[in-house]
Amino acid sequence: xxxKEKILEIKDLCMDFQSGRKEKVRALNHVTLxxxxxxxxxxxxxxxxxxxxxxxxxxxxxxPTSGEILFNGKSISGKLTKSDRDYITSNLAMIFQxxxxxxxxxxxxxxxxxxxxxxxxxxxxxQCREVVNNLLNRVGLLPEHATRYPHEFSGGQRxxxxxxxxxxxxxxxxxxxxxxxxxxxxxxxxxxxxxxDIKKEMDLTxxxxxxxxxVVKYFSDRIGVMYFGTLVELADxxxxxxxxxxxxxxxxxxxxxxxxxxxxxxxxRLYYDPAVHDYSTHQPRLQEVRPGHFxxxxxxxxxxxxxxxxxxx
Amino acid sequence: xxLYENNKEKYDSIPKxxxxxxxxxxxxxxxxxxxxxIGFFMDVWLRFVKNKASVIAAVIIFILSIFAIAGPSMSDYxxxxxxxxxxxxxxxxxxxxxxxxxxxxxxxxxENRQYDNLSDPEKYPEGCVLEILNPRLVNGQRIxxxxxxxxxxxxxxxxxxxxxxxxxxxxxxxxRLWRGTRVSLLIAVISVCCNVFIGxxxxxISGYYGGKVDMVMMRITEIISAFPRxxxxxxxxxxxxxxxxxxxxxxxxxxxxxxxxxxxxxFYRFKGREYVLAARTLGVPDMLLIFRHxxxxxxxxxxxxxxIAIPSAIFSESFxxxxxxxxxxxxxxxxxxxxxxxxxxLYFPSQLxxxxxxxxxxxxxxxxxxxxxxxxxxxxxxGAE
Numbered sequence: 112x113x114x115k116e117k118i119l120e121i122k123d124l125c126m127d128f129q130s131g132r133k134e135k136v137r138a139l140n141h142v143t144l145x146x147x148x149x150x151x152x153x154x155x156x157x158x159x160x161x162x163x164x165x166x167x168x169x170x171x172x173x174x175p176t177s178g179e180i181l182f183n184g185k186s187i188s189g190k191l192t193k194s195d196r197d198y199i200t201s202n203l204a205m206i207f208q209x210x211x212x213x214x215x216x217x218x219x220x221x222x223x224x225x226x227x228x229x230x231x232x233x234x235x236x237x238q239c240r241e242v243v244n245n246l247l248n249r250v251g252l253l254p255e256h257a258t259r260y261p262h263e264f265s266g267g268q269r270x271x272x273x274x275x276x277x278x279x280x281x282x283x284x285x286x287x288x289x290x291x292x293x294x295x296x297x298x299x300x301x302x303x304x305x306x307x308d309i310k311k312e313m314d315l316t317x318x319x320x321x322x323x324x325x326v327v328k329y330f331s332d333r334i335g336v337m338y339f340g341t342l343v344e345l346a347d348x349x350x351x352x353x354x355x356x357x358x359x360x361x362x363x364x365x366x367x368x369x370x371x372x373x374x375x376x377x378x379x380r381l382y383y384d385p386a387v388h389d390y391s392t393h394q395p396r397l398q399e400v401r402p403g404h405f406x407x408x409x410x411x412x413x414x415x416x417x418x419x420x421x422x423x424x
Numbered sequence: 425x426x427l428y429e430n431n432k433e434k435y436d437s438i439p440k441x442x443x444x445x446x447x448x449x450x451x452x453x454x455x456x457x458x459x460x461x462i463g464f465f466m467d468v469w470l471r472f473v474k475n476k477a478s479v480i481a482a483v484i485i486f487i488l489s490i491f492a493i494a495g496p497s498m499s500d501y502x503x504x505x506x507x508x509x510x511x512x513x514x515x516x517x518x519x520x521x522x523x524x525x526x527x528x529x530x531x532x533x534x535e536n537r538q539y540d541n542l543s544d545p546e547k548y549p550e551g552c553v554l555e556i557l558n559p560r561l562v563n564g565q566r567i568x569x570x571x572x573x574x575x576x577x578x579x580x581x582x583x584x585x586x587x588x589x590x591x592x593x594x595x596x597x598x599x600r601l602w603r604g605t606r607v608s609l610l611i612a613v614i615s616v617c618c619n620v621f622i623g624x625x626x627x628x629i630s631g632y633y634g635g636k637v638d639m640v641m642m643r644i645t646e647i648i649s650a651f652p653r654x655x656x657x658x659x660x661x662x663x664x665x666x667x668x669x670x671x672x673x674x675x676x677x678x679x680x681x682x683x684x685x686x687x688x689x690x691f692y693r694f695k696g697r698e699y700v701l702a703a704r705t706l707g708v709p710d711m712l713l714i715f716r717h718x719x720x721x722x723x724x725x726x727x728x729x730x731x732i733a734i735p736s737a738i739f740s741e742s743f744x745x746x747x748x749x750x751x752x753x754x755x756x757x758x759x760x761x762x763x764x765x766x767x768x769x770l771y772f773p774s775q776l777x778x779x780x781x782x783x784x785x786x787x788x789x790x791x792x793x794x795x796x797x798x799x800x801x802x803x804x805x806x807g808a809e
Contacts, residue, residue, distance in 0.1 A: 170705050200707030213698035217464055217720040227706040255456045260463065268454060273702070280706060373430075 117181075118284060118316050119146040119169065124178035124188075126161075126168050126340075138164040140340040141178070143397060146284075146316060153331030153348065154320045155363065161340040162320045163208075166286040169318070170203045171196070182284070201231065204277035208289040210269035214261035220247070220272055221257035227280040246275040250305060267298035271305065278309065285310075286318045291326060303330055324367050328352055333403075336360045338383075342397060346404040356406045356416045359383045388412070468724075471800040478796020481789040488786060492609055495602025499587060503603045504754035507594030512772050514574050515589040515597070529554065530585065532574035539566035552576035589774050591764060595754070601778050604756035605786070611668060611757070612737035615675035616730050622676070623683025624726065628714050630684065631691025642688070645681045653678050657740075661749045668751060671744060675737055686729055690722030697721075724801025731794035735787040742783060758783045 126139035138161045146152045154162050168175050171187065180188040187199050207213035214223055224246055225239045233239055244254040250271040261269055270290060277285055287306065291299040303326060310317055321327045327334060327348075334351045336344040336359065344357040355361045362383035369375045388395065393409035400406050400416050408416060462470075473479060496503060516530030531554055539559065541547050555571040575585055588597040630641040657674040664670035691714075694700060700717050708717070738758065744750055745759025753760075758779050765776030 167701070172701055172704060197707060200705060203705070205702065205705045207698040207702055209698055213702050215699040215703070215717055215721070218716075219461075226703065226708065230707055230709075230712075252454055253456050256454070259457065259461050263457060263459075263461070276702065276706070 116148040117145045118148040118183060119318075120179075120181040121145070121165075121169070122179040122181070124165070124168065124180065125176045126164055126173060127176040138340050139168065139175075139178075142337075142340075142342050144335055144342060144345060146318060148316055149314065150332040151310070151317045151319055151330055153327035153334040154318065154337060155322060155324060155327050155334060156337035157322065157363075160337045162322075162337055163288055164340075165337070166205065166288045166318060166320050170205050170286055171199055200227075201280055202282055203284045203286065204280055204282035206270075206273050206277050206285060206287040206290045209293050210266045210273060211261075211293075213273050214269055216261055219258050219260055220252075220264075223261070223272065224257075224276050224279050227276065231280065242279065243275075246279055249278070249309065250275045265298075266294050267301055270294060270298075270302050274302075274305065274309070278313070281313075282315070284316045284318070286320070288320045289322070290319075292321060292323060299326065306330075324363060336363065341407055342405075343407040344405065345397070350404055354404075354420060356400060356404070356419065357408070358387055464720075468797075468800045472796055475796040475799060478792050478799075481792035481796065484785055484789040485793060488605060488782065488789070489609065491602050492606040496599045496606070499596055499599045500584075501586070501596035501599050503595065503599045503756060505595060507590065510578070510580075510586070510590055510594040511592055512768070512775075513586045513590040513594070514772075515587060515774050515778075516573070516575055516585045517587050528587070530573045530575045531555075531571045532577070533557075533569060533571055534577075535569045536567055537570050539568050542568075542570065548572070549576050549579055588778050589772070591761075591775055592768065597761075597775065597778060600756040600761060601758075601782060604758045604761050604779065605782055607668070607751065607755065608738050608741055608758045608783075609786075611672055611675070611741045612734045615672045615679070615737050616733045618672065618676040619680040619683045619733065620726065620730050622680040623685075624687050624719070626680070627684040627687025628691060628719065631688035632695060632710070632714050632718065634692075634695075638688070642685075645684055648678060649681045651678070657744065658749060661744070666749060666752050668755075671741060671749075671751065674744075675740055679733065679737070683726075683729065683733075686725060687722065690725055691718055694718045694721050724798070728794055728798035728801060731790060731797055734794075735790040738783065738786055738790075 121142055121144050124139050124142045125137065127135045127137050130136050140161075142161075142165060144152075154165065156162050164173065167173050169180055171191065175188050178188065179186060182199070182202065185198070187195065191199070218226075221240070221243050224243045225233075228239055228242060233242070240257070243257055247254055247256060252268065252271060252275075256264075261272065264272065270293075274290075290306070291302050294302060306317065307330070309315065319327065319330055321330075331348050334346065334348050335342050336351070336357065338359045344351065344355070344360045346354075351360065352364065355364050358381070362381045365379065365381040369378060388409070390409055393411060395407055395409045395412070397405050397407050398410075398413050400408075400413060401420060406413065406416055514530050514532045515528050517528040539556075542553055542556070552573045553570055554573055557569040557571070559566065559568045561567070586596050586598065588601060591597055591600070626641065626645075630638045656678055660674040660677060661670055664673065695718055700713060703713055703717050741750070741757060742759030742762060745757055746763040748763075750760045750763070751757050761779040762776065762783070765772075765779060769776050
């Protein structure tokens with residue numbers, strides 16, 4: 112994989128939400144990360160840590176407070192002209208978490224999938240229908256399903272309709288916002304495998320947001336860990352699982368349930384307490400501890416992490 | 425792993441070929457549905473017909489509407505045709521009168537009549553006496569109260585009957601009742617349509633854009649709704665005159681605010697839904713988002729609330745007529761007839777009863793129909809007010 116070509120660069124991205132008259136909630140706190148073309152980037156963290164906000168800010172459902180987002184070197188943050196918006200909507204697509212509420216109950220499957228096409232000027236109904244049928248086949252549904260309404264489908268089927276909708280505009284980058292967390296475990300694998308296949312076929316880059324670490328590890332090439340709006344650790348998937356450095360990452364990994372009841376019983380859960388960091392003298396920032404492995408830490412902590420890695424070897 | 429290590433021998437004794445790998449490169453392909461596709465409105469219809477009360481209500485509304493359209497031309501009299509010699513006639517329908525049920529027989533009580541005169545065909549034409557009451561002696565005279573068929577008493581043929589009687593100017597109540605129903609329904613339906621039209625546009629813009637736009641637009645509606653309704657309506661009618669148009673406008677001028685608020689609330693409910701976000705990520709323009717994604721989903725509450733607004737508009741119109749701000753005579757409306765009938769309630773109750781029955785039926789039916797629609801559109805709201 113050509114790691115050099117960046118498809119998405121996020122620089123110092125901040126996102127504040129107004130809560131009340133004066134108070135603000137900082138959902139994203141100076142997030143910086145690059146996503147390379149063709150990779151699966153996993154983003155994990157607990158509920159409310161800003162994963163979804165990051166995804167939605169990238170596709171510009173939200174207007175970022177500060178910072179910059181570059182897509183293929185073109186800035187897509189700040190004020191958008193109509194052509195900028197067209198550029199974003201035709202290159203980025205999103206798959207949503209909830210298969211029930213992400214499909215409009217008043218539209219048929221065909222209308223849902225073909226909407227993006229129609230906006231892009233595909234007026235010919237026969238042509239639209241053909242594209243829709245191909246997409247439906249691709250996601251394992253039948254062309255006969257096109258005239259149905261979403262409520263007639265199961266959760267997994269609906270999620271696949273959502274995937275078909277995202278693929279209809281032929282994007283190069285897909286933000287998958289917890290696409291499997293609302294699904295049954297048996298369906299999760301089905302949808303994940305489908306995503307993997309389609310990714311290979313269409314040469315996509317995927318930002319995969321999830322809180323299920325097992326799924327993320329299976330799916331992702333690189334993984335970013337977020338904690339309260341801050342990206343605390345970023346590394347290759349195997350590296351992160353084998354050598355977690357940040358205490359929050361360690362705590363997350365210790366929470367993965369083991370499929371062996373005897374070991375699960377003896378498992379030691381680690382709890383993360385932000386008070387372990389002493390940031391009074393040295394300010395923390397995202398630093399590269401070893402090539403490709405970034406940790407949000409202050410200088411003394413980085414020294415300590417490096418030592419830890421040495422010993423680990 | 426531990427499980428395996430502890431029972432190593434047991435597991436290893438199982439022959440290898442007994443293990444089969446499941447779901448490997450399994451292509452997912454779903455089967456076609458056996459059922460017919462059910463669209464949104466079909467679904468609503470199926471739920472609606474289950475509710476017997478609202479189906480009956482819908483039938484009543486339908487029948488009343490038919491009468492409102494065809495009723496006035498069924499009688500030979502016109503709504504503004506006056507017969508000074510036939511004022512305040514009792515109701516008589518010849519077919520029902522023949523059945524001797526005691527209703528619609530044109531009966532009218534004449535008090536203190538001389539018994540001896542009853543047999544005089546000059547004074548009491550053949551067959552006009554229905555019932556004799558209270559025979560008594562006063563000053564040696566035999567005095568009775570007598571129920572007469574007033575039409576025969578006046579020497580009229582059966583074809584000339586007023587089916588529901590006549591009013592203080594001798595105008596046919598049947599014709600006026602249905603023409604009044606027609607007028608009332610028209611006023612209510614048109615004013616509700618205007619309300620919905622203005623309210624949906626205003627509420628959509630306010631709810632969709634939110635923020636400062638919403639803030640300003642909602643303050644305007646609050647100012648409008650802060651004026652006492654009756655004052656605004658009265659002033660409006662005094663300025664604009666009492667025509668059908670000005671009555672409709674006076675009902676619209678304040679009532680659209682409620683629709684606007686309701687629509688705005690629906691927009692706030694739906695605009696954050698994931699399918700709306702999904703449409704935005706596809707680059708769907710604002711107008712399409714409003715009219716294709718959000719509005720169709722809030723159509724249920726809009727239809728329901730406008731159905732429930734119709735009886736209250738009928739009631740408002742009647743109220744206006746009742747306090748003397750109704751339509752210009754001789755145009756009838758239910759309110760005008762009620763207010764007339766109330767004045768003669770003790771002597772000619774039928775003049776009040778018929779319009780009262782019609783307006784009650786309309787109000788109950790529209791309310792039941794509206795409730796049924798609401799339940800059909802959104803089953804989760806069943807029983808909630």
